[in-house]
Amino acid sequence: MAQIVMSGNHAQSYAAMLARVQVIAAYPITPQTTIVEKLAEFVADGRLPAHYLQVESEHSALQSVVSASALGARTYTATSSQGLLLMHELLHWAAGLRVPVVMGVVNRAVAPPWSIGADYSDTIAQRDTGWIQFYAESNQEVLDTVLQCYRIAEDPAVRLPAMVTEDAFYLSHTVEPVDVPSSELVDAFLPAREARAVLVPGVPARLGSFTGPVEYVGFRHDVARAMDRVLPTLAAVEEDFARRTGRDHGGPLPTYRTEDADAVLVTMGTATTTARAVVDRLREEGHRVGLAKLRLFRPFPVEALRSLAASVDRIGVLDRSFTFGPTGAAAAEVRSALYAGSARPLVADFVAGIGGRDITPDLIARMYAVLDGPEPPDVTWMDLAAPEARADG
Amino acid sequence: MIEIRFHGRGGQGAVVASELLAQAAFLDGKHPQSFPFFGVERRGAPVTAFCRLDDRAVRLRTSITRPDIVVVLEPGLLRAGGVMDGLPPGGLLLVNSRDDPARLPAPPEVRRASVDATAIAVAHGLGTPMLPIVNTAVLGALAAASGAVRLDALERAIDRFVPARPAQNRAAARDGFGAVRLAPAEVAVRAPPVRAGRTLRAGLELPDGPLAVVSSATIATSAWRTMRPEIDLGRCTRCNFCWKFCPDDAIELNAEGYPVVRLEHCKGCGICAVECPPGTIAMVAEG
Ligand code: SF4
Ligand code: SF4
Numbered sequence: 001m002a003q004i005v006m007s008g009n010h011a012q013s014y015a016a017m018l019a020r021v022q023v024i025a026a027y028p029i030t031p032q033t034t035i036v037e038k039l040a041e042f043v044a045d046g047r048l049p050a051h052y053l054q055v056e057s058e059h060s061a062l063q064s065v066v067s068a069s070a071l072g073a074r075t076y077t078a079t080s081s082q083g084l085l086l087m088h089e090l091l092h093w094a095a096g097l098r099v100p101v102v103m104g105v106v107n108r109a110v111a112p113p114w115s116i117g118a119d120y121s122d123t124i125a126q127r128d129t130g131w132i133q134f135y136a137e138s139n140q141e142v143l144d145t146v147l148q149c150y151r152i153a154e155d156p157a158v159r160l161p162a163m164v165t166e167d168a169f170y171l172s173h174t175v176e177p178v179d180v181p182s183s184e185l186v187d188a189f190l191p192a193r194e195a196r197a198v199l200v201p202g203v204p205a206r207l208g209s210f211t212g213p214v215e216y217v218g219f220r221h222d223v224a225r226a227m228d229r230v231l232p233t234l235a236a237v238e239e240d241f242a243r244r245t246g247r248d249h250g251g252p253l254p255t256y257r258t259e260d261a262d263a264v265l266v267t268m269g270t271a272t273t274t275a276r277a278v279v280d281r282l283r284e285e286g287h288r289v290g291l292a293k294l295r296l297f298r299p300f301p302v303e304a305l306r307s308l309a310a311s312v313d314r315i316g317v318l319d320r321s322f323t324f325g326p327t328g329a330a331a332a333e334v335r336s337a338l339y340a341g342s343a344r345p346l347v348a349d350f351v352a353g354i355g356g357r358d359i360t361p362d363l364i365a366r367m368y369a370v371l372d373g374p375e376p377p378d379v380t381w382m383d384l385a386a387p388e389a390r391a392d393g
Numbered sequence: 394m395i396e397i398r399f400h401g402r403g404g405q406g407a408v409v410a411s412e413l414l415a416q417a418a419f420l421d422g423k424h425p426q427s428f429p430f431f432g433v434e435r436r437g438a439p440v441t442a443f444c445r446l447d448d449r450a451v452r453l454r455t456s457i458t459r460p461d462i463v464v465v466l467e468p469g470l471l472r473a474g475g476v477m478d479g480l481p482p483g484g485l486l487l488v489n490s491r492d493d494p495a496r497l498p499a500p501p502e503v504r505r506a507s508v509d510a511t512a513i514a515v516a517h518g519l520g521t522p523m524l525p526i527v528n529t530a531v532l533g534a535l536a537a538a539s540g541a542v543r544l545d546a547l548e549r550a551i552d553r554f555v556p557a558r559p560a561q562n563r564a565a566a567r568d569g570f571g572a573v574r575l576a577p578a579e580v581a582v583r584a585p586p587v588r589a590g591r592t593l594r595a596g597l598e599l600p601d602g603p604l605a606v607v608s609s610a611t612i613a614t615s616a617w618r619t620m621r622p623e624i625d626l627g628r629c630t631r632c633n634f635c636w637k638f639c640p641d642d643a644i645e646l647n648a649e650g651y652p653v654v655r656l657e658h659c660k661g662c663g664i665c666a667v668e669c670p671p672g673t674i675a676m677v678a679e680g
Binding site: 005116167169170175176177270277 | 451
């Protein structure tokens with residue numbers, strides 16, 4: 001195992017190489033570009049003997065890997081923002097065809113107005129397509145989760161596509177030390193895909209063609225049941241991964257200092273790192289606060305949230321996007337998960353960091369203060385004020 | 394933890410400088426974190442890069458607004474806003490400049506350092522005389538002025554991660570280390586400059602939609618320019634290629650059909666010079 005200082009994007013590329021992907025198809029878009037540039041380099045210099053398809057759009061990129069995956073290949077693609085939106089139709093195809101495509105997504109704001117900043121609008125808008133969705137907090141988690149996703153996605157009990165997302169710039173272009181496992185270790189953890197090809201060259205067949213209502217319902221229900229099997233599969237995969245690497249990313253909803261907490265903030269992605277430091281500071285000041293990280297958004301970790309809610313009075317949810325419903329998407333999912341549970345703590349939504357705004361320690365401390373206050377509003381937009389000091393020249 | 398903010402222009406290597414510092418600090422046993430902020434992704438546009446160095450995993454994933462050190466790769470950027478933001482009394486400002494550090498335009502309570510990284514880069518043949526690559530010379534100066542990283546770690550990082558001319562880049566780092574000039578803080582009186590928070594209220598300060606209510610013609614992209622096109626009209630064939638290719642519409646055609654560069658919009662990208670079939674456009678350095 002070697003430590004390399006690398007970006008979140010290169011953590012995606014290294015993971016795809018270590019997974020020995022056989023087909024890559026991608027179309028470049030900021031801030032994803034360096035993922036596929038690095039993979040092209042690996043293919044060109046022979047380190048990764050894969051087919052690299054240059055395509056004319058994201059739609060074709062996903063179509064290509066869906067087809068290759070249906071033929072039994074292990075595949076990879078990556079995109080961001082508008083590119084992911086252009087893939088939307090094919091996202092449904094990938095899940096409906098039950099192909100275990102793994103995709104890296106750099107979370108970037110959606111236009112208009114034009115922006116390249118971190119924001120979850122792009123992937124949150126795909127939560128209903130049948131893809132597994134992991135949101136990474138660090139470059140290490142990016143690399144490890146991509147590897148874990150191949151195991152989960154290809155598991156016969158699951159056979160669903162998976163995306164591993166990382167925050168634009170806060171991970172995609174941040175370099176930090178990453179443990180890169182040896183190829184022997186990865187080969188043992190992730191053997192070659194069991195070539196259970198759906199389509200076989202020379203054997204004429206149609207995939208995804210017309211069905212009547214009865215079969216259609218059956219296929220949709222199959223996807224739903226496959227989604228239910230992701231959580232137990234993740235648990236087994238993560239246990240095996242931890243045994244081999246010593247690293248455990250804590251399942252779908254890792255928590256921090258929640259044991260005796262009255263108020264817990266639910267975070268996603270890079271905001272979690274900063275929030276952990278804030279929790280320590282507030283704890284020193286005597287506040288009983290904790291945090292939980294939504295590492296997995298699809299399937300949604302309903303049971304883990306319910307057991308967290310059993311001991312907590314108030315839950316704040318940090319939404320790094322807004323979906324124009326009553327609350328942001330993460331808060332809506334948290335509420336929905338808890339409504340049918342036995343404990344129903346107050347749930348308040350905090351919209352922050354959208355369009356690439358910094359989620360600072362002070363901003364997070366203010367969320368805890370609002371959560372602790374007399375009547376936390378349903379939704380609080382945290383950063384409508386201009387920042388104190390700007391560093392964008 | 395040390396927080397360092399780099400200011401440069403797209404294409405000048407601020408992001409590479411910050412990443413190289415992170416690699417060097419890692420070899421020194423530190424836990425680094427480096428990332429860029431791009432306003433507009435274009436050559437010549439101001440670029441900021443952030444580097445944190447700590448003894449343990451960094452527990453912040455935000456921009457650096459209270460830097461301990463500000464590094465400026467091009468002195469012209471000192472005129473642009475934002476470079477000094479949040480630098481506290483006693484903080485270090487390092488500028489690539491021929492000037493005496495005491496004459497750098499900075500509040501008197503800031504420690505100032507200057508290094509003529511441009512001359513060092515040119516002497517070692519890094520980049521072109523027109524567009525020298527100054528980042529290794531600047532990092533050498535940073536090592537000397539701040540002690541944030543050791544020179545030998547920097548040299549090892551250059552060997553490993555700089556693909557082009559590692560020997561010359563190492564020499565530039567050593568020269569930068571030796572040539573940096575320091576001026577101490579004069580007084581420590583004023584608080585760091587902080588812009589007051591401002592609340593945006595929909596309908597009051599924002600238009601109804603994401604509409605820029607000014608013409609793009611008012612945007613002075615000329616502020617990004619380090620080189621300027623000069624057209625030898627005697628050899629110009631009036632093919633209009635330069636007019637067609639200029640990404641900022643900075644070239645107009647006069648009544649005779651000859652190109653005229655509108656310097657208030659020209660950002661100095663040099664595309665016109667590359668595209669001109671008879672090669673009549675020369676890019677010359679701005680004074
Ligand atoms: S250098 Fe040439 S192409 Fe570039 S902005 Fe100026 S006039 Fe236009
Ligand atoms: S491209 Fe060159 S030759 Fe053609 S109009 Fe411009 S300056 Fe003249």
